[in-house]
Structure formats: C-alpha cells, structure tokens
Amino acid sequence: MTSEHECYVYIVLPGETEFVTAGRFQVSETRDGATLGQFVYGRRYLARNDAVELDPVELRLADRTYETARMKGIFGAIRDAMPDHWGRRVIEKHSGHTQLDEFDYLMEGPDDRAGALGFGLGVEPPAPRRQFNRTLDLSRLQKAADAIIADDPDRAGSARAQAEELLLEGTAMGGARPKAVVQDDHALWLAKFSRQDDRWNHPRVEHALLLLARACDIDAADSRIETIGGRDVLLVRRFDRDRSGEGYHRHRMVSALTLLQSEDSPADQARWSYLLLADEVRRASARPEEDLRDLFARMCLNAAISNLDDHPRNHALLAKGQEWRLSPAYDLTPSPVVALERRDLAMECGPAGRLANKSNLVGAAGRFLLGKDEAAAIFARITETVRDEWHATMRRAGVSEQDCDAITSAFLYDGLFFGAAGQDV
Numbered sequence: 373m374t375s376e377h378e379c380y381v382y383i384v385l386p387g388e389t390e391f392v393t394a395g396r397f398q399v400s401e402t403r404d405g406a407t408l409g410q411f412v413y414g415r416r417y418l419a420r421n422d423a424v425e426l427d428p429v430e431l432r433l434a435d436r437t438y439e440t441a442r443m444k445g446i447f448g449a450i451r452d453a454m455p456d457h458w459g460r461r462v463i464e465k466h467s468g469h470t471q472l473d474e475f476d477y478l479m480e481g482p483d484d485r486a487g488a489l490g491f492g493l494g495v496e497p498p499a500p501r502r503q504f505n506r507t508l509d510l511s512r513l514q515k516a517a518d519a520i521i522a523d524d525p526d527r528a529g530s531a532r533a534q535a536e537e538l539l540l541e542g543t544a545m546g547g548a549r550p551k552a553v554v555q556d557d558h559a560l561w562l563a564k565f566s567r568q569d570d571r572w573n574h575p576r577v578e579h580a581l582l583l584l585a586r587a588c589d590i591d592a593a594d595s596r597i598e599t600i601g602g603r604d605v606l607l608v609r610r611f612d613r614d615r616s617g618e619g620y621h622r623h624r625m626v627s628a629l630t631l632l633q634s635e636d637s638p639a640d641q642a643r644w645s646y647l648l649l650a651d652e653v654r655r656a657s658a659r660p661e662e663d664l665r666d667l668f669a670r671m672c673l674n675a676a677i678s679n680l681d682d683h684p685r686n687h688a689l690l691a692k693g694q695e696w697r698l699s700p701a702y703d704l705t706p707s708p709v710v711a712l713e714r715r716d717l718a719m720e721c722g723p724a725g726r727l728a729n730k731s732n733l734v735g736a737a738g739r740f741l742l743g744k745d746e747a748a749a750i751f752a753r754i755t756e757t758v759r760d761e762w763h764a765t766m767r768r769a770g771v772s773e774q775d776c777d778a779i780t781s782a783f784l785y786d787g788l789f790f791g792a793a794g795q796d797v
Contacts, residue, residue: 376399376400376401377399377400377475378397378399379397379478379491379493380395380396380491380492380494380495380497381393381394381395381411381426381490382489382490382497383424383426383489383490383624384488384490384621385420385422386422386424386691386692386694388621389616389618389619389621389622390497390619391490391497391498392420392497393414393495394413394423395414395417396414397409397450397491398410398411400445407444408441409441409444409445409446409447410438410445411437411438411447412438413433413434415435418433418435424624424691426449426450427449428626428656428689428696429449429626429630429652430630430633431449442635446474446478448626448627448629448630449489449630450478450489451630452626452627453481453485453490453491454477454485455477463477463480463481478491479491479493484553487622487623487625488623488624489624510600510605511600511601514603518568550567553610558615559614559615560610560613560615561607561609561610562607562608562609563607564578564606565603565605566604566605571778572771572779573772574606574705575597575606576604576606576771576775577705577766577771577775577779578703578704579595579606580769580771581677581704581705582701583765584673584757584758584761587757587761588673588754588757589753590669590670591666591698591700591701592701593608593609593611593701593702594609595607595608595609597769608702611623611690611700611702614692621692623691624690624691625688625689625690625691625699626688627684627685627687628649628652628685628686628687629684631649631652631653631656631684632645632648636683636685644683644718644719645720645721646667646720646721647721647722648720649667649684649719650664650668650739654741657695657696657697657698658695658697663697663698664742665740665741666698668733668736668740668742668750669750670687671717671721671733673754674717674728675717675721675733675788676755676783676784677706677762677782678706678707678781679704679706680718682717684719686702686703706782706783707782708782709782711785712785713790714727715728715787715788716728722734723736728788733747733751734747734748758783759783759784763776763780
C-alpha cells in the first residue's frame with residue numbers, strides 16, 4: 373500500500389443522544405493507483421442488543437469486512453454524512469486549499485452531519501455538540517455566506533474568519549445553496565439563504581412549494597420564513613433530529629444515491645431512476661405500499677412543477693427507530709424553462725425514460741405497487757391541486773407577483789399531458 377487513512381465510525385442509536393463506536397473505516401491506495409475502502413463493525417458493537425445497521429444496502433449488520441472500490445473507497449452511507457457542495461466550499465475556504473482528499477473532507481466535516489453518524493480518530497467518541505447558532509444569528513451568518521459567495525474577504529473579515537462562521541453549522545446537508553444550521557427552543561432548522569444573483573426569491577418560492585406539496589397530501593418537510601435585514605431566509609426543520617432534553621435524537625438517513633449504489637458522475641446517471649428507487653424502497657421500507665404511493669405522488673409533483681433537479685440526493689430513507697421509511701420531501705425547486713412539448717426529470721420515471729408526462733409516469737404504475745387507474749387518479753389529483761392552488765399558495769407565502777410571473781412557465785407545461793406520440797391523454 374502506498375497510502376492509508378483510517379478513522380472510527382460513531383453512531384447515535386435509536387432513542388439515545390450520545391455517540392457509541394460502531395466500527396472502523398479505512399481507505400487505502402494501492403501501488404497501481406486503485407482506492408479500496410474497508411469497513412468492519414466492532415465486536416462490542418455487534419454484541420449490543422440495540423445495535424443497528426448503518427444502511428440497508430451495503431453495510432448490513434454482520435461480523436465481516438466490507439469492501440468497496442467505488443467512489444474513491446467511500447461507502448454510500450459514509451458519503452451521505454460528508455459535506456455537500458456548499459460544505460466543501462466552506463471547508464476549502466477555511467483551509468486555504470481549493471481541493472482536498474476525500475478523507476480530508478470526511479474528517480473536516482462538522483459534528484452535526486446529516487443522519488446519525490460521526491467520525492473521529494479516537495476509539496472513544498466525543499460528546500455531541502449541545503449548542504448551536506440561534507435564529508437571531510441569521511444576519512451574521514447571511515453576511516458570512518455572502519462573503520464566501522463573492523470571494524471578497526473585505527466584506528466579512530479574512531477568508532478564514534468567513535468560513536469559521538459557517539464551518540460548524542453549514543457543511544452537512546444536501547445541496548449547493550448557502551446554508552447553516554440554527555436552533556430555536558424546540559428544534560434544529562436548516563437555514564437556506566438567498567443569493568444576490570437570484571432571479572427570484574428562492575426562500576419564499578421553496579417554502580411555498582413545500583406548502584403546495586402538503587396540499588397534494590405529500591409528506592413534506594416543515595418550513596417557515598424569517599426576514600433579517602430585508603433578506604428572506606428559509607428555515608426547513610431537520611427531520612433527522614428530534615429534541616430530547618439537552619440533546620437531540622439523531623436518526624439514520626441514507627440518500628437515494630446510496631440506495632441506487634450510484635454516484636454523481638455523468639457515467640452513473642443511467643442508474644438515476646425512480647423505478648429502481650421504487651424497487652429499493654419496496655425491499656427496505658417497513659411500509660412499502662405507503663412509501664411507494666408517496667414516492668409516485670412526488671414524482672408526479674416534480675413533473676407538474678418542472679422540478680428538473682430531482683436528483684437522487686434529493687430523496688432519502690430515514691430510520692427514526694429500527695425501521696426504514698421514506699423521508700419527507702425536501703429541496704423542491706421550479707425550473708421555468710422554455711420547452712413546451714418535452715421536459716425531462718433528472719431520474720428515469722417511466723417506460724420512456726426521463727420524459728415528464730402523464731403517459732410515461734402512469735406507465736410505471738406497477739413498479740410502485742399501483743394499478744394504472746390508481747396511478748392516473750393520483751396524477752389527476754396532483755395536477756388539479758397544482759392548477760388550482762400554486763399561484764394562491766405562492767402569494768400566501770409572500771412571493772411577489774413579479775416572481776410568480778418569473779416562474780409561471782414551470783407549472784403544468786403543455787407536454788405534461790401529451791402521450792408518447794404527442795396526442796393529448
């Protein structure tokens with residue numbers, strides 16, 4: 373071996389608030405340049421009556437050494453706990469380096485990662501963090517995010533100081549938009565900030581789409597808007613955390629990217645598929661019929677609002693106890709593109725691939741344990757709700773009429789109702 377990195381993997385077990393050591397993770401680079409990841413559960417952990425698996429795909433609970441040569445040796449469940457695009461940018465700014473080793477990103481990530489996992493060099497886990505920024509700190513965090521986006525240290529002190537503001541609070545949840553984690557008296561919230569180059573008010577539009585999803589009887593994350601210094605901030609309640617006394621229960625979470633055993637690279641996008649995801653949900657969920665019905669409804673909603681960024685990181689399974697269930701919907705964004713006859717989702721959604729229209733969506737009914745009539749009824753309910761409610765929901769959420777005009781072409785585009793040959797269906 374030419375190089376080797378190793379760390380311990382910690383987990384907060386269901387119903388607990390403290391980390392325990394679950395196992396050991398190692399990444400080794402061989403002489404021929406290949407990278408091998410290895411994970412083994414600890415014997416003491418396996419002997420626990422309350423031990424749980426890290427994920428339902430690759431790292432099932434067993435006394436064996438798991439290996440992977442994919443994703444630079446990073447297992448999917450571990451990748452899900454690593455910093456996202458924004459988090460990596462913050463870490464790079466803090467370190468002064470524009471590109472770090474994958475293991476460095478893993479170790480530089482915050483304690484408060486997505487899901488229930490933690491990582492460290494000591495066999496005994498550290499105590500979880502108890503204190504977080506409060507909502508009253510949002511103005512300071514927005515300024516730090518603005519400075520990092522602008523790459524202008526003079527706007528908020530040194531580059532290192534900018535990143536220090538966000539390093540512990542904004543590196544763990546999915547997506548590329550600037551964000552941080554804040555706490556109020558009852559919960560942890562993901563604060564998603566606006567950018568000065570936004571074409572519309574993203575915080576209010578996303579908040580409205582989460583409200584619209586709930587109007588469509590879809591399980592969606594709770595959200596609210598805070599306005600700080602004339603800037604709107606979207607707060608999305610973290611569904612992988614529940615307050616308990618002075619600490620938090622941390623719930624296991626794995627992305628659809630992990631369930632599909634896929635990567636972000638263009639070469640792997642052929643495996644980005646609602647159909648394959650439905651197969652995995654059917655296998656892993658404790659209530660597959662309920663979760664598949666909701667997943668199908670989300671797929672229809674994404675088509676109806678032209679959420680063309682519905683990639684596998686924007687879907688997840690969540691385990692609040694022993695059992696895995698589909699997580700609430702999150703990261704809903706409209707794409708007001710020009711095309712009227714055809715729009716494609718980011719994931720395969722039917723027999724005709726990624727084509728976002730009724731014929732293709734309903735044609736996938738069987739993979740979601742639905743009959744075609746039942747699937748058609750769900751599609752009709754979603755599209756009718758969007759038609760009747762999207763504009764009023766936007767306005768109630770405080771979206772301006774000008775911003776409604778900017779995104780109106782995202783909703784119910786003409787081709788959504790075309791058949792395979794272009795006829796109305």
